[in-house]
Every structure is written in structure tokens, then in C-alpha cells.
Amino acid sequence: MVVVVEQNGTHAAAITPKRLTLDGIGARRAKAGRLVASTASYSDSDMFKSPYAYGKPKAKRWEHLFSQESLARGPCVLKQAAKYLKQPGMISLGGGLPAPENFPIDSLSLRVPTPPYFTEAETHGPLGQDITIGKYDARNPDGESVFDLSIGMNYGQSVGAAPLVRWVTEHTELVNAPPYSDWRCALTVGSTGALEQALRIFCDRARGDSILTEEFSFSTALETALPLGIRVFGVGMDGEGLVPERLDEVLSNWDPAARGGARKPTVLYTVPSGQNPTGATQSLQRRREVYKVCQKHDVYIFEDEPYYYLQMPAYNSSNGHANGHTNGHTNGHANGAVALPAETIEEFLESLVPSLLSIDTDGRVLRMDSFSKVVVPGSRVGWITASEEVVDRFIRHAECCNQGPSGISQLVMHKLVDETWGHEGYLRWLMHLRREYTRRRDTILAACEKYLPRDLVSWVPPAAGMFLWLQIDPAQHPRAGAVSLLEIEEQLFFTCIAKGVLATRGSWFRAEPDRPLSGLFFRTTFAAASESNIAAAVERFGAAVREVFGRS
Template sequence: MINGSDVALRGHENKPSSDGASALGTHGPAAKLKDANPSEIPPASGLGGRQNAVTISDILERRAKAGRLIAPTASYSDSDMFKGPQVGKPKSKSMEHHLSPESLSRHPCSLKQAARHLKTPGLISLGGGLPCAEYFPIDSITLKVPNPPHFSEAATASSGAEVRIGKYDVTDPTIQGTYDLSIALNYAQATGSAQLSRFVTEHTELVHNPPYSDWRSCLTVGSTGALEQTLRMLCDGPERKDCMLTEEYSFATALETAGPLGIKVVGIKMDEQGLLPEAMDELLTNWKPEERGGAEEAGNPTGATQGLERRRALYEVARKHDVFVIEDEPYYYIQMPLEMTTGSAKEEETVESFIASLIPSLLSMDVDGRVLRMDSFSKVVVPGSRVGWVTASEDIIERFIRHAEVCNQGPSGISQVILYKLLDEQWGHEGYFKWLMNLRGEYTKRRDTMVAAVEKFLPKEVVSWSVPVSGMFYWLKVDHTQHPGIQAGKPILEVEEEIFNSCIAKGVLVARGSWFRAEQDTEPNELFFRATFAAATAENMTEAIRRFGDAVRESFKL
């Protein structure tokens, strides 16, 4: 899987003994996996290996025919309203047997359902408690944003666009807006606003274009909240003894989300591309529900990126064992070239070539509807927006919405209207992709700064690494077998703590690898540290790596 991505796969303990798990990856030939049917999986052809690619021109033509979007306060919306024709695509398979009793017991929210009647002409509402917009104490919000492709802070300051969001832009005949503060500041449907839902649905179609017809997208409060919600939908913790399968080293927050829900985490062996499907297949084939229960997954912090063939092999394992997959890729667009670079996005690179360069997602090859994909604006626009979206089959998204209606009621209206004005009205799909292209270039330069620093300052006789090709992190393996403490019988965790404390004393914070271990209740047999190149300046990043190198040398007495 892609760096920092989560993938959850699950099956039930009342299934055959191979069911009840989840995972990610494999580089081995799909032919070894007996019961998979690779002929049904879309071939790697077309734009980015995706079938029947949808283009931005298609989206613009569709919008022109549809006319101005009218979606007043608390409007009901559905991805089906904004998708293109799904000609020739099959419907998804039922995944109801993967749902937890909690999820199956949920009913639609009565007040949310009643809001659908607000669009009735002449209706006077005395129903839901929607406050009067007259009493919202914000008349307007003004933003200054970049004009693509000039995204630098200096360019934005000198020539950025002024974007104003008024309270009554939609009803003002001189503006005829699509989304304003009278709508954004009020209650809304748990699916999120129709305005931003349209954008993410179109974006999903442009990038992933799921190969079954009844897919849907739904806005979320970000991927962490969406993961907790999804785990509760799919797992029943102690009662059903469900597990979450993941890479041996996974996203710490995902592990911390699963723990209190009573979900046991099982780690799957991995290599430089992430999780190994042969290992996952073997585990599931020999799975004993009475000993280990059912299953699910979280993400990898190592900077590894799964290639197309490995993803296809993983998906085939999931089909073979009837495993449900949660695909969470917050760093999907930060897929960097392996070679060192000196610039940002190439001048000759186009939006089409950028999309084509992205490794196809599991969602883009999901012919069953067994993948729930999580996307987010956090890592690529602003983390504080707390807005993302999930995409899955209609039945799964319907259950997700039922949960959201009584949980978070959807993301912040202020965040949604700001993102809509920036991404849809100001940039459009082409401008947003240009932003992502620029972002990939900028993080590639940061990655290259850290490449140079680790090459210069880390003791190669005990520290090894692979150059990250995705995400924002460097995963550093320390050869603990050469440590004098280990040779004298000291546990790996004590050596890790010693190096970590030395780093703090020297003025550098790195993450301990043990924080990301899937199976926290077992002793580690390897030693890792993680360093991010996301935020520090080039000078500080270089100095931090030098300090880390000094801490390692001191601990190993080099």
C-alpha cells in the first residue's frame, strides 16, 4: 500500500476457517492464489491503468447540461446525482454479512429524513429546529488564495485572488451563488453539503472510477473519525472476537483506535513494498476463528509504496477469503520519483499525465464492492479543515450515513464552504490537480534534503534505509544485533528507549518504531525509528539528522 495508508480487511468467525482477517500487499504471482478470478478485475489499461477514464472535459460538459446547482439549507444529496453514466458496469455484491450487529440495527434519523421535504415549493416548516440565518453573527468571510499554477506564499501575497463568501449569495440575484453562509452555518445532512459532495464525487470518478455502478461517496470529519466509524460498522470487538490485520508496522493512531473497541490487531509480514499477500494468504488459509476470531487493518508508516501488481494480488487474496478492505491513503498524491530532483512539478507535466502516473488504487480495481476507501483534504490542503470522504458501495455508505447521523452529523459547514470556494469555484478540478502536482514536487525536494542528510550523517554500518517514494516519512532500520547492550542481554525496547532519550537530550525528536508495531503485546525483533521531512526547514532537518546520528553512534559506542 502507499506510504501512510491504511487498509483494513475483515471476515467473520462464522465463515470458513480462512475468513476473519485483513491486510495489504504481495508481489508474488496471482496464479498461486487458487480461488481468485483475476479475469474479472479491470486490466491495467487506459489512463493510469484505469478503465474507461473520465476526463475533466466530461465533467464540465455534464455540469453545463445540468445547469446551476440549487441546494438550499439541509438539502439531501447523493453521489448518484453527480456521477456520469455507469454504462456496462455491474452492481456490487452484497457485503451485509460483514456488518456488525450495531451497524445493522441502525435506523434513519427521523429529523434528517424530514429535512428532505424542505425543497417542496411553498412549504412552511415548523418541523426541524433549523435556526434562522438572520441570527448568525457572521456576515461574510474573505479569503486570499493562490491562482494556479502560482502557489508560493510570495505569489499569493502579491497576486492571489480575493474570494468573498457572503451570507445570502445564493438568493442575491446579482451574485447567483451556489453555496453561502446562510446554508453553511446551519445544520446539514450527515452526508455533507451537496455542493462539496458534487466535487468529491467528480474527483473520485476522475481518479478512481470504480468499476461497479452503485458506488457512492460521503463526506466525513477526516479519516481518523471515519476509521473509528467504519471499525464499529464492521467489527463487534470482544463479542465476535474480530481482529484487524495490518502490516507488521502500522499507523499508530489506527492501532489506538482499534484497541478500545476490543479489536485484536494481527500483523502481516512486509517488505519494501509493504504487506506481503502470500503471507496474508497463508495466514487466512490456516486461520482458526476459535483461536484468533475475525479481522481488520491499519496503515504503514514506512514510506513503502505498493506497485500495481502487488495491489492486484492483494485484492485477489481479499476475494479468495471474502475479506472486506478499508483503503486509507492520505498521502496518495505525494508519490515521488525515486531519483533525486531539483525542481517541483515539471513544466511539461500535464494534469492528464499526473493522474496517469498515480498507481491505481484498490478502489479502482474493486469489482465486488468490498473496498471502502478513505480520502482526506488533511495532508494535501489543510489538516484543520477536518474534512474528508469515503467511497464504497451504496449499501455500505447507507450504513455509514446512518452512523454519522447520530455521531458527528457530518463535517463543519464553515470548513465545507471554504473548501468549496477554493477547490470548486476558484480552482476547479484542473486547478486542484495542479496544486497536487506542485505539492508532490515540493515534498520531493524536502525528501531529497533528508536523503542527503542521512547519507552524510548516519552510520551506515548500523543504520539502513530505503529512499521513500511516497508520504512524508523516512523509516530507519537500526541493526540491533551489533549493539553492545543487546549482546549483553538487554531487551530491544530498552535499547530503543536509550537511543530515544539520547535524541531528546541532543535536541531532536524522532518517533520510536515500537509505537507503530501492530502486535503491541509481543516483543519486537527489530529496531526502527521514523523521521518526518514534512515541516522542518532544510537547515533544521539536516541538523536534526546529524543529532540523531550522534545519538546512535553514542549508544553503539562507535
């Protein structure tokens, strides 16, 4: 990134601002020495941020948006007492931390890939490596381990275990470099758990709070808000996702009476990259425009980014149908898109669309990251990044409700992404995943071009994620006008089932299910099935479309 600064009315030479690098992380760790963090040690991101993270303005304050529930939460007194355990010679009779000699697991062994050899065959063979986690590894003063089973199997702080908090803090600064100083990270029970906590921090049923999201949104997110008494309203979309002009229109013309008594929303929930279900990816310009609208209306943003690192090069098909998305970079490629998978870590990071967090000068973004889509879903480990004030509220909630993610899961993730791979190895893993998902995306798109009737079915090639959103023209149905869109959708859904293919009905993702459908859509995914089965499934879907629309 290069900026030009202005001094006394003249332009100074272009300079490259300093920020954290991979080499810088290594140097800082070497200078700091071995991390000492015993059972239930408290930590926070300020312990691990680089000097480049400071010297920036602080975030705005958000008490005026907090719920009464959140404002009423004080710190957990038992967790606060743990800070005294670091005093030399302290014998604890205070905390309910069981003795590790009574834990029945003495060691865990894992076989994992060695970067950059990530395939299953390579991992099974001599290029894989075995790592072992013992109960008391961290007690060896000459060893490298700082996190072991005696710590991971015990109670911990709700912010997360210090070694993994250090890693996610470094990773966040490396990739996003938030432009304000008092940002912090906290570990979460995946992104769904993080969303539930965030909703309860910012929304009150009693005051009629509501949130905005894309008109088609992640169904589980909608189902998370509903039992909390939070109304959800949809905002119009196009091929790049959320349309900022529609967002501004909704907020500018908000009428509580017309919205069933719901207050003007103060929260936007959005999935900017590879949006679920549509697969849409917001360009940098689109993200800036969405952020500007939120500033105008004082709306806080939940940025859910499980697919952020699954951004892909532009799709170019044999018939010239190409991906029109742009990532907002001027890197010399058509439409601003990456022409080829990145070959270096620097190219990979440069190819990613800057996040909302990275342009968040106000501290109005709570970003949710997760290992679920890029390592293992069952880990149930993720993290949030937000201002210190918001993260403090988040931790207070966790202390009383879930106490943070599983210690064993944190230990396994730390052993893999930090102690074994390191930041460089993890980024190489993400580069590997991008190539894998690019190939799968290209497979399903080629199958669509081959097997789907193009006058009936259309799509935008996804630039990220694992979903392809198919739009079917209902006007060509034999009984168009006599039957509803929902009836056509249901007919096509069960015809697909009869032909042996499952595609998800678009109506299941409506932010406002009581409103009429805006079109006929189906969500497909290229994440799970083999490439040969992907092609077979699309062929079956095409046959179902032809049958329902009288083309057989």
C-alpha cells in the first residue's frame, strides 16, 4: 500500500507506511522470549499487538447502542481472582480448578500436513508429520511448547487461552491492520455462537430492536435472531451483494408504524465475501459505500467472514461467460480480479479484497472469523475483532454463558496453526484451499454451461466461498400466472429429489419470509461432493428443470 502525504500545500514523496509483517512477528517473538501462561492465565490483544497498531485514533464509544442486558453485566468475580495466581509462590485454595493429575488423558497424537504438501496422499506418506501433545509439555523450561493438556483440559479465561489469543491477534494485524488503536480479539464458539452473543449485546426485545441484512441471508443467522425477539429486515442485492443505495433508502425512509413497531435498525449483519446463500462478493468500493451509509445512520456492522480466504481468480469459460466481480485492487488484471492463483504469500494477501475491519476508522465493525470453513468445522473455534469496549462486553457475556470455546479444541488449533505451521504455513494452507475451491467452482460452472438451459437458468460466477446461486425464469413455467413462485419452487425441489439431487430452496433464506418472493432461486454448493458427482448432480438438476418447465 502506497500513500502520498501533503505537507505545506505540496505533495511529499510516496511512502510505504509501516505495518506488521511475517518477519516482524518472528522478530517480536524472539525478543519477547518464551510465552509463560499457566492454567487460566488472563491475556488480551494489547499484550501481543505490534507498535504499529498504536499511534492511531481510538474507536468511537457504543454505549448508546448496547442492550440493557449487556449494560447490566459486570465482570465475573471468580475469573478476576485468577490474576493473583501469577504471584510467585501463591498456593491456591480459591479457584475451583481441578488438579491435572486427575485428568484421564495423558497425551494426544495428530498426523498433519507439512507445508506446502497438503494433500491427503502427501499427509499419509513420508511428507506428513506426527505431533504429540503431552499433559505437562509446558513445564519443560527447555521445550518449545507453551500450551499443554494440563492447561487445555482445565478451566480457562473466556477471552481464550493466551497462546491462541496471541496467534489470532498477530494474524488479524497482519491481514487487516485495523486503522484505530484500541482493537482487541477474543476467541469464540464459532461464528454462530459469536453472532448470538453480539445480537444480545446490541439488541433489546423490549425496545423493539431490529437488524438489517441481505434480502437473502444465512438461514441459521435468521433463526438465531428470531427467538431473541429481534426483527430482521432485508436489503436489496445485486451481483456484488448488498446494494448501498437500497440500504440508505431503507434507513432514510424508516417508518416504525409500517414496520410493525420496529425501531430504526442500529445493526447491519452482512457476509461480504462469498455470501451465503448467493455467493456474492462485495468489491472494495462496494464495502466503502456500505460503510459510509452506516456512518451516516450510526449503524453498527457485524462482518461475518467465514469465506474470506476462499476468494478466487476470475472465472473464464469456453463460451466467454466471465466473472464480473472486482476486488478493488489495481493489480494489472482485467476487472481488478486475480488472473492466476497467488504464488507467493505477499501476492495472496494483496489479492484479497480489503475487509470492512481494515477500513473501519470508527471502530463500528465487529468482525467474526472462524476456523470452521478453512480448517475443521467441528473445532467450534473462531474469534471476533472489535473495539476494546465491545470486546469487554463480549467477554462478560461469555464468562456467564459459555466460558469460551473448548480448551482441547483451542489446544489442537494452537498446536497446528501456531506451533507446527506458524503464520507462514497457515497462509500457505489457505492458498492451497483457494486452489482447491477454485477448481471445484470451475467444475460446477462448466457443468452448468453444459447441462442447464441457459434461456431458463442464469447465474453469476462466484468470486469467493462455496455456493452458486441459480436463478430460474418463472415466466416460462407452463402454468405461469396460475401458480405462485413458491408452488413452482416446491415442484422443482421435489422433482430434483426424485431425480437424485438435493439443491436448497431460495425461499428458505429470505430475511423476511412473510414478504413475496422476488424471484425463483436455488442454492447449490460445490464444497462437499466429488468433482465427478458435482457434474452428475448438475445434470440431474438440469433434467428436473426441463421436466418442470415442459422441456423434456
